Amino acid sequence: MSKQGNIALSVKNVSKLYGDGCAYCAAPDATLDKNICPECRTVHACRDVSFDLHNGEILGVVGESGSGKSTLMKMLYFDQEASHGTYHIDDFDSSESSVFGLSGQAKRKIRNEILGMVYQNPVYGLKMDFSSMSNIAEKLIAAGSRNVGEMTGTGDHFLDKVNIPLNRKFDPPANFSGGMQQRVQIAKALSNYPPVLLLDEVTTGLDLSVQADVLELIKEIQREMGISMVVVSHDLAIIRMLCDRTMVMLNGEVIEAGITDQILEDPQHAYTQQLVYSIL
Amino acid sequence: MGYVAVKGGTKAIQASVDVYKKKKHISGMDISTEHVKANMNQLIDQVMSEASMYDRNLASHAIKQAEGNMEEAVFLLRAHRSTLPRLYYSTVTNTREMFVERRVSASFKDIPGGQILGASPDFTHRLLDDGITYGSVETEGGIPDEYNYKLDDLPKVIDYLESEGLFTKEAEDNTTPDDITKHSIEFPSSRSQRLQSLTRGQTGAVTSLGYVEIRGYGYSSHPNIGEVRVGQQPVHIDPAGDGDEYYIGDVELTEVEAFMPADDAETSGEGAHEKTFRIGYGLTFGQNETKAIAMSVLDYSLSNPVPSSPTADDEFVLLHIDSVESTGFISHLKLPHYVTFQSVLDRVRQTKGDRD
Amino acid sequence: MKQNYAFLDENSKKEIRRKTLKAIAIPGYQVPFASRELPIARGWGTGGLQLTLSLVGQSDTVKVIDQGSDESVNAVNIRKLIQDTTDVKDTIHTDEATLIQSRHRIPEVPLRPYQILVLQVPLPEPLRPVEPSERITKMLHADREYSGAWLRLFEQIMKYGSITDDADYPVLVNGRYVMAPSPIPRFDNPKMENNDGLILLGAGREKKIYAVPPYTKVTSLAFDDYPFEVESFDDITCRESGLTGVYMDELVDEETGETYYVANDTSFMLEEMNKEGSVR
Numbered sequence: 001m002s003k004q005g006n007i008a009l010s011v012k013n014v015s016k017l018y019g020d021g022c023a024y025c026a027a028p029d030a031t032l033d034k035n036i037c038p039e040c041r042t043v044h045a046c047r048d049v050s051f052d053l054h055n056g057e058i059l060g061v062v063g064e065s066g067s068g069k070s071t072l073m074k075m076l077y078f079d080q081e082a083s084h085g086t087y088h089i090d091d092f093d094s095s096e097s098s099v100f101g102l103s104g105q106a107k108r109k110i111r112n113e114i115l116g117m118v119y120q121n122p123v124y125g126l127k128m129d130f131s132s133m134s135n136i137a138e139k140l141i142a143a144g145s146r147n148v149g150e151m152t153g154t155g156d157h158f159l160d161k162v163n164i165p166l167n168r169k170f171d172p173p174a175n176f177s178g179g180m181q182q183r184v185q186i187a188k189a190l191s192n193y194p195p196v197l198l199l200d201e202v203t204t205g206l207d208l209s210v211q212a213d214v215l216e217l218i219k220e221i222q223r224e225m226g227i228s229m230v231v232v233s234h235d236l237a238i239i240r241m242l243c244d245r246t247m248v249m250l251n252g253e254v255i256e257a258g259i260t261d262q263i264l265e266d267p268q269h270a271y272t273q274q275l276v277y278s279i280l
Numbered sequence: 281m282g283y284v285a286v287k288g289g290t291k292a293i294q295a296s297v298d299v300y301k302k303k304k305h306i307s308g309m310d311i312s313t314e315h316v317k318a319n320m321n322q323l324i325d326q327v328m329s330e331a332s333m334y335d336r337n338l339a340s341h342a343i344k345q346a347e348g349n350m351e352e353a354v355f356l357l358r359a360h361r362s363t364l365p366r367l368y369y370s371t372v373t374n375t376r377e378m379f380v381e382r383r384v385s386a387s388f389k390d391i392p393g394g395q396i397l398g399a400s401p402d403f404t405h406r407l408l409d410d411g412i413t414y415g416s417v418e419t420e421g422g423i424p425d426e427y428n429y430k431l432d433d434l435p436k437v438i439d440y441l442e443s444e445g446l447f448t449k450e451a452e453d454n455t456t457p458d459d460i461t462k463h464s465i466e467f468p469s470s471r472s473q474r475l476q477s478l479t480r481g482q483t484g485a486v487t488s489l490g491y492v493e494i495r496g497y498g499y500s501s502h503p504n505i506g507e508v509r510v511g512q513q514p515v516h517i518d519p520a521g522d523g524d525e526y527y528i529g530d531v532e533l534t535e536v537e538a539f540m541p542a543d544d545a546e547t548s549g550e551g552a553h554e555k556t557f558r559i560g561y562g563l564t565f566g567q568n569e570t571k572a573i574a575m576s577v578l579d580y581s582l583s584n585p586v587p588s589s590p591t592a593d594d595e596f597v598l599l600h601i602d603s604v605e606s607t608g609f610i611s612h613l614k615l616p617h618y619v620t621f622q623s624v625l626d627r628v629r630q631t632k633g634d635r636d
Numbered sequence: 637m638k639q640n641y642a643f644l645d646e647n648s649k650k651e652i653r654r655k656t657l658k659a660i661a662i663p664g665y666q667v668p669f670a671s672r673e674l675p676i677a678r679g680w681g682t683g684g685l686q687l688t689l690s691l692v693g694q695s696d697t698v699k700v701i702d703q704g705s706d707e708s709v710n711a712v713n714i715r716k717l718i719q720d721t722t723d724v725k726d727t728i729h730t731d732e733a734t735l736i737q738s739r740h741r742i743p744e745v746p747l748r749p750y751q752i753l754v755l756q757v758p759l760p761e762p763l764r765p766v767e768p769s770e771r772i773t774k775m776l777h778a779d780r781e782y783s784g785a786w787l788r789l790f791e792q793i794m795k796y797g798s799i800t801d802d803a804d805y806p807v808l809v810n811g812r813y814v815m816a817p818s819p820i821p822r823f824d825n826p827k828m829e830n831n832d833g834l835i836l837l838g839a840g841r842e843k844k845i846y847a848v849p850p851y852t853k854v855t856s857l858a859f860d861d862y863p864f865e866v867e868s869f870d871d872i873t874c875r876e877s878g879l880t881g882v883y884m885d886e887l888v889d890e891e892t893g894e895t896y897y898v899a900n901d902t903s904f905m906l907e908e909m910n911k912e913g914s915v916r
Contacts, residue, residue, distance in 0.1 A: 289705070289706075289707025289708060289709065289711075289712055290707055290712050293709055293712045293713070355673070355677065358673035359673045359674055359675040360637075361673065362643070362644055362645070362648065362672035362673050362674060363639065363640050363643060363644065363645055364645060365645045365646075365647060366645075366647065460670075461670060462651075462670045463668070463670055464668045464669060464670050464671065464843035466668065467769075467770050467771040467774075468771060593769075595768075595769055595770050595771070599770075604673055604677075604678050605678045605679075605841045607677070607678075608677035608678025608679040608680060608682075608841060609678060609679035609758070609841055610679075611677055611679065611680075612677065612678075612679030612680050612758070615680065615702075615709065615710055615739075616702065616703045616708055616709065616710070617703075617740070617819075618703045618885060618900075619703050619704060619740040619741055619803065619819075619820075619821055619883070619885075619900060620740060620802065620803035620804070620819045620821065622821065622867065622883075622884070622885065622886055622900075623802035623803040623821040623822060623823075623867055624802045624803070625886065626802065626867040626868060627798075627800045627801075627802045630798055630800075631796040631797065631798060631800060
């Protein structure tokens with residue numbers, strides 16, 4: 001699966017701007033009005049975000065809505081283009097200095113073969129009218145498989161793993177509950193054993209008991225498969241349960257990062273303190 | 281077995297053509313192209329607009345030959361258009377120089393230069409009237425005008441809004457327009473491609489989609505017609521490209537400027553939004569007022585898209601409003617499809633498992 | 637009214653020929669062109685006809701077929717227009733023709749190196765059933781992202797136990813572009829592979845020209861364990877000619893109510909029947 005290096009993903013100074021920017025907000029220490037430049041009104045949805053994802057770890061990204069965490073996720077999965085910054089992926093050999101600079105074809109290859117993505121809204125991750133089995137096959141086909149028997153075998157394995165009854169494997173996700181849809185998404189994302197899994201608010205909107213099931217499943221998969229994960233959530237309880245390390249984002253910037261326990265026990269930044277104390 | 285006999289198809293088809301051509305003259309009174317030209321102005325205007333070919337004589341001819349079928353008449357003109365070499369583009373023409381015959385504003389009662397009602401069926405009661413007498417038509421092009429205004433007395437209604445600071449004119453775009461008859465539209469489309477495609481769109485299709493946009497699946501609000509003007513527009517060419525222009529004639533045009541209240545994009549921040557006006561533009565050959573208004577609505581919807589509205593999707597609108605394309609594809613369904621149907625049969629039988 | 641030679645004005649023909657050259661240079665790629673209106677309706681073969689009209693010279697011999705027959709309405713109609721505006725020779729014999737325009741069939745007689753086969757195309761975009769938007773399908777072609785086309789076949793297997801795409805079955809050309817071969821039966825797909833003649837495809841309403849040059853690799857999409865299958869006419873013999881192994885029309889005997897079959901390519905059937913020592 002993974003190569004020998006210790007770092008699965010490495011992101012340096014990644015930014016996403018809506019607007020042209022100006023000399024004022026180009027300075028790294030410029031003060032913004034939340035994430036908006038007071039001079040040119042450019043929105044800095046993500047600003048100079050850097051982190052490494054180690055092999056086999058779960059990295060949490062926590063922050064309120066509008067903090068830039070979902071934008072970051074979309075850039076990692078190439079759903080959105082980054083405005084600045086570099087992005088390295090250990091499992092992808094490339095002469096480019098950053099995978100952001102690759103062709104559309106190469107980016108698709110990374111999406112299909114190295115990354116797995118689970119969206120908050122299953123509509124983005126699944127074809128609601130196709131059978132669940134076909135939804136899983138979509139990832140396998142994209143990664144190059146041309147053998148129906150092998151694909152349905154893999155599909156059975158992962159649907160079973162995420163507790164979808166196999167007598168419903170030909171049903172479309174449109175007929176499933178929200179929790180089941182998320183589990184199909186997870187099965188699809190895992191189906192070709194990608195070294196990195198991205199999870200964007202995967203339990204938001206689910207009932208508490210269903211949330212617990214899905215989280216337990218993610219933990220179990222991580223234990224079994226040793227996949228590296230980036231977990232985005234606004235919910236500290238989820239971060240606490242899943243993540244080895246955590247980054248806190250506010251107004252597009254990372255304000256604090258470290259071992260999850262440490263951040264929860266001894267938050268340094270005023271915002272993190274507010275966040276932690278408000279729920280503990 | 282129908283009409284793919286091994287032999288004899290050619291004969292049968294020729295016979296069908298003959299019957300069709302003879303049928304036209306079985307009974308009643310034949311009319312001449314001149315009759316069409318004199319009595320069916322509105323139809324001629326529609327046909328010329330959809331055919332994107334301005335020629336009253338040929339349009340009359342096409343209408344007569346098509347037995348009054350709009351789509352067929354448009355089709356005849358379009359096909360003829362394909363045989364003509366394309367020699368020149370006209371120079372830029374400005375509708376402020378139009379010889380206005382009719383001009384109404386729905387936004388202001390008292391527009392500078394005044395409202396000119398001209399000729400329109402808008403104010404008539406639609407009662408079938410068997411009292412109309414059809415005398416001979418004496419003058420070509422209708423009743424001679426008795427206008428007593430000067431052309432430069434007719435400023436546009438947008439000028440007023442602009443002077444009041446309620447409307448900001450778009451910066452002039454002097455890039456050479458695309459020509460959709462020489463390069464097919466590519467998406468995302470340019471505004472020039474959209475305007476050309478809309479103006480040659482099928483009247484009914486453009487009207488229906490414009491209606492969709494304002495009734496509830498898009499902008500969903502009432503645009504204000506700043507001005508509808510109809511008149512004769514002079515056209516010039518510059519054959520040598522040296523600025524020496526030659527007048528080649530007038531075309532009758534309908535022009536619509538519709539105002540849409542919108543948020544000013546330039547402002548942001550809490551409570552800092554301002555309302556402003558944006559514009560939708562319609563321009564057609566001939567007097568086609570409803571189509572031109574619908575066109576202005578669609579020009580607006582495609583330039584200011586409301587997310588997930590069908591009329592904000594340029595592919596959805598532009599690829600489905602052409603009369604020749606839609607009628608052609610729908611009517612082709614009656615051509616034989618024996619070979620493909622045999623292929624379907626094979627598949628259906630396979631899923632039923634009665635192959636073996 | 638007087639007409640131009642081959643109806644279109646010379647500049648239009650020149651443009652179409654240029655686009656055709658581009659299509660030949662990039663096998664399977666759909667080249668946009670400014671499709672002209674013709675005296676026959678859009679959807680009735682205007683794409684094919686524009687190719688024929690822009691290519692036909694006075695020394696050409698033209699054959700026009702529809703549904704395998706030289707005498708079907710569409711063929712008669714198109715042949716008449718070509719002849720009325722060019723006065724070129726026509727033939728029903730595939731071997732004698734230099735230019736063959738066809739709707740829904742590739743003739744049973746293999747193409748020769750000097751021949752051009754023009755196919756009429758209603759829907760040139762093989763990805764349209766999975767993606768309605770042109771700008772997205774263009775991007776998918778550019779990225780060689782064809783999972784959607786395969787997934788469609790996979791879903792058919794999940795639903796019906798076998799692939800159910802009938803005619804216009806998608807092919808991969810030269811290992812690069814997935815292409816709609818026009819609504820020819822699957823039976824004709826293999827004839828495109830490594831063939832001696834030039835195959836041009838024209839879609840008038842959709843304004844696209846594409847090509848399969850001679851000796852090009854053309855493979856029908858299929859899975860390792862669900863191979864591509866042509867329509868089965870095993871054990872079926874043409875009632876008129878005794879031919880086997882050709883595409884058949886299925887007919888019903890009005891008197892006996894019995895189903896019988898006749899070879900679909902009528903000129904081929906006549907040639908075979910007129911040969912000395914033929915079955916009939």
